[in-house]
Amino acid sequence: MATTAPTGSPPSQPSLTHPPPPRKLTTVKALSESSGLSFIPSIYTFPKQPYHEPVSDTKEPIPTIDFSLLASSHPDERSETIREFGKACRDWGFFMVTNHGVPERMMKAIIEACREFFGLPEEEKRGISIFNESVDEILCWRDYVKIFQHPEFHSPNKPPSFREIALEYSKRVRLVAREIIRGISESLGLEKDYIDETLNLENGLQLIAANLYPPCPRPELAMGLPPHSDHGILTLLIQNQIGGLQVQHKGKWVNIDPIPNSFLANIGDHIEILSNGKYKSVLHRAVVNNRDVRISIAVPHGPALDAIVSPASKLVEDVGNL
Numbered sequence: 001m002a003t004t005a006p007t008g009s010p011p012s013q014p015s016l017t018h019p020p021p022p023r024k025l026t027t028v029k030a031l032s033e034s035s036g037l038s039f040i041p042s043i044y045t046f047p048k049q050p051y052h053e054p055v056s057d058t059k060e061p062i063p064t065i066d067f068s069l070l071a072s073s074h075p076d077e078r079s080e081t082i083r084e085f086g087k088a089c090r091d092w093g094f095f096m097v098t099n100h101g102v103p104e105r106m107m108k109a110i111i112e113a114c115r116e117f118f119g120l121p122e123e124e125k126r127g128i129s130i131f132n133e134s135v136d137e138i139l140c141w142r143d144y145v146k147i148f149q150h151p152e153f154h155s156p157n158k159p160p161s162f163r164e165i166a167l168e169y170s171k172r173v174r175l176v177a178r179e180i181i182r183g184i185s186e187s188l189g190l191e192k193d194y195i196d197e198t199l200n201l202e203n204g205l206q207l208i209a210a211n212l213y214p215p216c217p218r219p220e221l222a223m224g225l226p227p228h229s230d231h232g233i234l235t236l237l238i239q240n241q242i243g244g245l246q247v248q249h250k251g252k253w254v255n256i257d258p259i260p261n262s263f264l265a266n267i268g269d270h271i272e273i274l275s276n277g278k279y280k281s282v283l284h285r286a287v288v289n290n291r292d293v294r295i296s297i298a299v300p301h302g303p304a305l306d307a308i309v310s311p312a313s314k315l316v317e318d319v320g321n322l
C-alpha cells in the first residue's frame, strides 16, 4: 500500500493540501486512469475517524441460506429455512443466498454490461451516470449509476445489449427477492404474504444500482462508499469477486467475501420499521484497493411509492405483551 508523499511535495505537507482534480476529469475512473497518479486529490480524502476503525478478525461466518429449500416438498425443510432467515436477520441483517435459480450467465452478463457502460466515453454517460457522490464535501472513490427497473423499466441505450440483459436480470432477481421477503414475513410470525401485500410489492420499487470502484493509489485515505444502511425492504447484491464490502457486526467491521454465484442479501430500513425494530437495517460500507477494479451491482427492492410503512400491529402487540 503506497504511503509516500508525492514526488516534489515538501516532507511536512499533509496530504489534505493536494490540489483539486483537474476540471476535465469527471469520473473517478478517468481520474484513476490518469497517468502517474500517485496521490489522491484532497477532496477524496476522508477524515481518519470513523472510517478507519479496525476490522474484525471474526471467524464467525456470515449466514448462508439455501434458497431452493423454500420450495422443498418437505415442510420441515421450509420451516427450518424460515428459522434461518429469522436468525440471520436478527444476528447480522445480512446473509448469503445460494441455489437461487438465477443463471450464472445472467449474473456475469449484467456485470459485463455495467462494466461496458462505465467504459463508455464520458460524453455518452453524462446525464445518466452519477460520477461522484459527496459526503460533507468529500467525494467517494466510486462512479455509480442508478436505474429504475420497476414499476417502470428504464435503461440506458448504450451499450446496446444493456436493455435486454437488465430487463431479464431484474425480472429474475425480483422473483427471488419476493420469495425471500415471504420467508422474512413468516420468520417474523406474520402471514407469508403480509409484507408483499401491505407494501404492495406488485407495484414495488426496484432499481439497479451499479458501482464501479477504480484502483486507488491511496486506498487508506479514500472511501468507496461510506457507512450507510439501505432504504427499502431487501437488497440483493453481486460483485466481480473483488473484495471491498464491509458489514458492521457486533460493533466491528467485517470483511465480506461472497460465495461465487450467490447473492448477498441485506434487509433495509423499511423492514426495521415494519418489524418494529426486531430486525435492524445494518450499516455497511465499501473500501477500495490499489490493484483491481471492483464492480458491485446492488438491486434494492422497496415498497410501492404510495405504500405507507408502519410497524406490523401484531409485532406491536407482541411487545405490549412482554
Ligand SMILES: O=C(O)CCC(=O)C(=O)O
Residues within 6 Å of the ligand: 209, 211, 225, 230, 237, 239, 244, 245, 284, 285, 286, 296, 298
Ligand atoms: O459496493 C458494495 O459492495 C456496496 C454497495 C452498497 O452498499 C449500495 O449500493 O448500497
Ligand SMILES: [Fe+2]
Residues within 6 Å of the ligand: 228, 229, 230, 284, 298
Ligand atoms: Fe448499501
